[in-house]
Amino acid sequence: MVIGIVCEFDPLHRGHARLLSHARALGADTVVCAMSGSFTQRGSFAALSKTARAEMAVRCGADLVLELPTPWAMSPAETFARGGVRLLALAGADTLLFGSECGDLPALRCLADCLDSPTFADHLTAAPESGLTFAARRQAAAASLLDNATAALLQSPNNTLAVEYLRALRHTHSAMTPCTLRREGAGHDGAPEGDTASASFLRELLRQGRGEAACAYMPTSAADVLRRELAAGRIADGALCERAILVRLRAMTEADWRPYDPGNEGLYHRLYQASRDACTVAEMLSTAKTKRYPLARLRRMVLSAYLQLPPAPERVPYLRVLAATAAGRAHLRCLRDAGAPVLTKPADVPALGPAAEELFTLESRCTDLYVLARPDLTQAAPGQDYRTTPVIV
Numbered sequence: 001m002v003i004g005i006v007c008e009f010d011p012l013h014r015g016h017a018r019l020l021s022h023a024r025a026l027g028a029d030t031v032v033c034a035m036s037g038s039f040t041q042r043g044s045f046a047a048l049s050k051t052a053r054a055e056m057a058v059r060c061g062a063d064l065v066l067e068l069p070t071p072w073a074m075s076p077a078e079t080f081a082r083g084g085v086r087l088l089a090l091a092g093a094d095t096l097l098f099g100s101e102c103g104d105l106p107a108l109r110c111l112a113d114c115l116d117s118p119t120f121a122d123h124l125t126a127a128p129e130s131g132l133t134f135a136a137r138r139q140a141a142a143a144s145l146l147d148n149a150t151a152a153l154l155q156s157p158n159n160t161l162a163v164e165y166l167r168a169l170r171h172t173h174s175a176m177t178p179c180t181l182r183r184e185g186a187g188h189d190g191a192p193e194g195d196t197a198s199a200s201f202l203r204e205l206l207r208q209g210r211g212e213a214a215c216a217y218m219p220t221s222a223a224d225v226l227r228r229e230l231a232a233g234r235i236a237d238g239a240l241c242e243r244a245i246l247v248r249l250r251a252m253t254e255a256d257w258r259p260y261d262p263g264n265e266g267l268y269h270r271l272y273q274a275s276r277d278a279c280t281v282a283e284m285l286s287t288a289k290t291k292r293y294p295l296a297r298l299r300r301m302v303l304s305a306y307l308q309l310p311p312a313p314e315r316v317p318y319l320r321v322l323a324a325t326a327a328g329r330a331h332l333r334c335l336r337d338a339g340a341p342v343l344t345k346p347a348d349v350p351a352l353g354p355a356a357e358e359l360f361t362l363e364s365r366c367t368d369l370y371v372l373a374r375p376d377l378t379q380a381a382p383g384q385d386y387r388t389t390p391v392i393v
Helices: 014-027 051-060 079-090 105-115 119-128 136-147 148-155 159-169 199-207 213-214 218-232 238-250 256-261 266-276 281-288 295-307 326-337 346-352 353-374
Strands: 004-006 031-036 064-068 093-098 177-182 319-324
Touching: 004 014, 004 079, 004 266, 014 031, 014 177, 031 051, 031 079, 031 326, 051 064, 051 218, 051 319, 051 353, 064 079, 064 326, 079 159, 093 159, 105 136, 105 148, 105 159, 105 177, 119 136, 136 148, 159 177, 199 213, 213 218, 238 266, 238 281, 238 295, 238 353, 256 266, 256 281, 256 295, 266 281, 266 295, 281 346, 319 326, 346 353
Parallel strands: 004 031, 004 093, 031 064, 093 177
Antiparallel strands: 064 319
């Protein structure tokens, strides 16, 4: 059994370790992770590099960590989920494991079926728009077709992402079997419970310079990697790139913003106007924000504009290896034998075709901009994607 997990692990905490352990309990011979790279789905710089997070994963139970390319990793939940599912399918996973607040796969399936039903769009259109976010309107539409209790599951972020994974499995015609594990302990953005804390809480500790406090909530192997990265000055802080971001945004015309507002809802106009008035990114986001638009969406648009990200394509052109164990390397040999586009050395990119070359060039540029958020500029040299090799344990 090859179990696939879509993840960020920024940083990897005990809840993540529990998910990896559950994969083994289900009978996994190989655990493959599709992990975001330098930038994350919440529209932020990852606190730790993709290499460090991949190392945490293989030291805590994963066998193979593959990079989920930035155009998918920095997308709304629907596109993020589809990218992860496509990557794991290409990597030979036969089971998709994900966490959820409810742990109720039938209820999550019911919601996925509802959102994909022919009548859902009509109910969504009929939902009141005044002052409501899209998520709130979607929940109201689901409640009109199901029941309030089931629809209320969409209030929780991991439930919502779980529903998108199920929809992605259907839309990509994947044969992977879904499996969910109920999330326990600290909530997504809540305070710690016992020895468990959320990744957002740990990132806040890192921002406060309390790295050792963050280590207390992590598995020993992951904490050791974090300590090494802290000592080397490789913890990223997006605030260090704020002026560079503003330079890019102030140089943009209103038309330049349009590609980053795929819904064409006029949000590009709000961000353009805010970029003409604001002196900080936070001020810009505050000016553009309304009840209708969640902050994560605005952050993704801002970072996408800064990085000049294209829309996520349909096909994943390669499987870029970030880390592997002996079992992971054995699985890679099977994938290569089957003709999968496995990428372990940048020198091999041209052989994978123009789409692979274009994406790898984009990823390298994203990493070059990402490392400028490190406090120690000796750790911010460009070209790191061309020099970094997979972590092997």
